Amino acid sequence: MKAKNALLILFLVLPLGTAFAADVSPEEELVKFQSYFKEKFPEIPFQDFANGVYAVDPASREQWEALEEFPPYEIDIEEGKRLFETPFKNGKTYADCFENGGIGIAQNYPYFDAKRNEVVTLPLAINRCREENGEPPLKYKKGKLAKILAYMVYTSRGNTIDVKIPNEKALEAWKKGRQFYFSRRGQLNLACAHCHLENAGRRIRADILSPALGHPTHFPVYRSKWGELGTLHRRFAGCNKQVRAKPFKAQSEEYRNLEYFLTYMSNGLQINGPGVRK
Numbered sequence: 379m380k381a382k383n384a385l386l387i388l389f390l391v392l393p394l395g396t397a398f399a400a401d402v403s404p405e406e407e408l409v410k411f412q413s414y415f416k417e418k419f420p421e422i423p424f425q426d427f428a429n430g431v432y433a434v435d436p437a438s439r440e441q442w443e444a445l446e447e448f449p450p451y452e453i454d455i456e457e458g459k460r461l462f463e464t465p466f467k468n469g470k471t472y473a474d475c476f477e478n479g480g481i482g483i484a485q486n487y488p489y490f491d492a493k494r495n496e497v498v499t500l501p502l503a504i505n506r507c508r509e510e511n512g513e514p515p516l517k518y519k520k521g522k523l524a525k526i527l528a529y530m531v532y533t534s535r536g537n538t539i540d541v542k543i544p545n546e547k548a549l550e551a552w553k554k555g556r557q558f559y560f561s562r563r564g565q566l567n568l569a570c571a572h573c574h575l576e577n578a579g580r581r582i583r584a585d586i587l588s589p590a591l592g593h594p595t596h597f598p599v600y601r602s603k604w605g606e607l608g609t610l611h612r613r614f615a616g617c618n619k620q621v622r623a624k625p626f627k628a629q630s631e632e633y634r635n636l637e638y639f640l641t642y643m644s645n646g647l648q649i650n651g652p653g654v655r656k
């Protein structure tokens with residue numbers, strides 16, 4: 379309880395979103411957002427933000443680098459490749475659904491589908507591919523889908539995130555995601571931005587808070603806490619629960635818009651997933 383109270387006091391003296399006014403353009407917001415982190419952590423090279431908390435916490439970085447030498451997700455990438463290449467019952471494969479056969483394309487997701495008027499994430503596209511080929515959809519938080527994703531993301535390593543906002547509807551989706559990011563929720567009454575923007579680099583209980591910049595570059599992630607691979611939306615749900623808010627469903631419109639906003643704000647960083655975290 380003591381720790382919780384200390385945390386709340388810390389947040390109360392830091393009014394939220396003052397530097398991020400309501401009606402700015404995504405282009406301007408992106409510059410502000412990235413500059414904010416560059417100024418807050420002037421010693422960190424821009425691409426290093428892709429490494430989350432390990433960019434800002436030298437103490438845990440060494441341990442993490444040792445883990446990355448024999449990464450626990452390696453076997454998931456292999457399994458993901460096997461699943462990706464196994465033909466559906468109709469003889470087609472995932473490669474038939476994606477540009478460039480699905481190889482090296484993760485940096486283009488999520489994208490705004492102008493025909494359907496919605497944000498399409500890579501996990502959603504994987505399941506739509508299955509359904510178009512008469513296969514049942516996979517669960518969104520872990521398991522087979524996370525493994526297929528691990529493989530597809532792995533083939534995209536080093537590619538630069540380049541999320542676009544092509545029209546007014548897309549802008550609306552981005553704004554909804556942004557709104558989500560800055561809205562207080564749960565019994566603790568905290569927004570994503572409280573922890574990962576204003577207090578990035580600070581300690582909260584046993585953790586150091588990672589900067590929001592770079593959050594989407596390395597998912598899916600193998601977490602030792604989970605003992606397995608999990609997707610970005612699984613993590614969103616975990617962070618919603620942390621503030622005792624009811625999480626949304628993985629791949630709900632809310633989380634897809636949130637991912638759209640967050641990934642756009644990381645434009646210019648390189649894909650480095652899958653990753654490993656505590």
Ligand code: HEC
Binds near residue numbers: 613618636
């Ligand atoms: C009470 C503080 C708090 C709030 C509010 C919070 N988080 Fe987190 N979040 C954490 C902690 C602690 C971790 C684990 C350490 C780290 O990487 O920051 C974490 C981790 C994450 C990660 C994984 C980072 C990585 O490098 O793998 C993502 C993504 C994330 N949070 C997104 C969000 C989003 C989106 C929201 C709003 C829905 C949110 N968080 C709200 C505390 C918070």
